Amino acid sequence: MQYNVAQLLKEPTGATRSVELNQEPESRGGYSPDGLAGRMQFLRTHQGLLVRGNVRARVSLTCSRCLNEFVDAAQLDLEEEFFPRVDVNTGQRMPLPSDTEGTIIDANHVLDLTEVLRQYVIAAQPIKPLCRADCSGLCQECGVDLNKENCTCGEGTRDPRWAGLAALLRESEA
Ligand SMILES: [Zn+2]
Ligand SMILES: [Zn+2]
Incomplete structure (x- = not known):
């Protein structure tokens, strides 16, 4: 995701x-977008370049209930200013703002979107990802995936002394 902006x-x-963004699947630690696609605009500003655009990211997540992997789509609203390390005309070093993590255009005038997109992807991820809103999760007792099969744990742990009461409850509900 590097662009020469000289x-x-x-x-x-x-x-x-x-600028068209079309990134093939890749994977790296803690960040594995299955694809990034979108159209961006690079705007020459007084100090550098403003990158704006809408990027669709497909990200592999692990469901917080059933622990299955699933692919989620996130919409990233990108807006980030990049600053050149050197003046493109004179080759002289430029003064840089203090907070420029991942937003420096290197001395070869290459703008690299990797770090900024990584941050946006992470920010867009839910804290507790769910494969679907009504995911049934795993049984606390035996660990089966309750989306795929049923187990009898719930019934087995019921105290038999309460059976009569349970029957009464079922009757009153009916
Ligand atoms: Zn799930
Ligand atoms: Zn179970």
């Missing part, structure tokens, strides 16, 4: 480029 940096403030 030409755009030479243009006046307000100049733009439309």
Whole structure:
């Protein structure tokens, strides 16, 4: 996800480029988008380049209830300003703002979106991912996936002394 932006940096403030993003599946620690796609705009600003766009990310998540992997789609609203390390015309070092994690255009005028997209993907992930809203999860007793099969744990642990009461309850519900 690297773009050489030397030409755009030479243009006046307000100049733009439309950039297509189409990233093949990849996987790395703690971050495994199965694909990123979208259209972005690079806008020449006074200090650097503003990257804006809508990126669709497909991400593999683990369901917090049944522990199955599933693929989720996230919509990333990207807006991030990148700052050149050197002046494209003079080659001189540029003063950089303090908070520039992943948003520096390197000395070869290459803008790398990897780190910024990684952060956006992580921010878009739910804290407790669910494969579906009504996921039944795993049985606390035997561990079967209750989405796929039923178990008799619930019945087996019921105290037989309560059986009479349970029957009464069933009758009153009916
Ligand atoms: Zn689930
Ligand atoms: Zn069970």
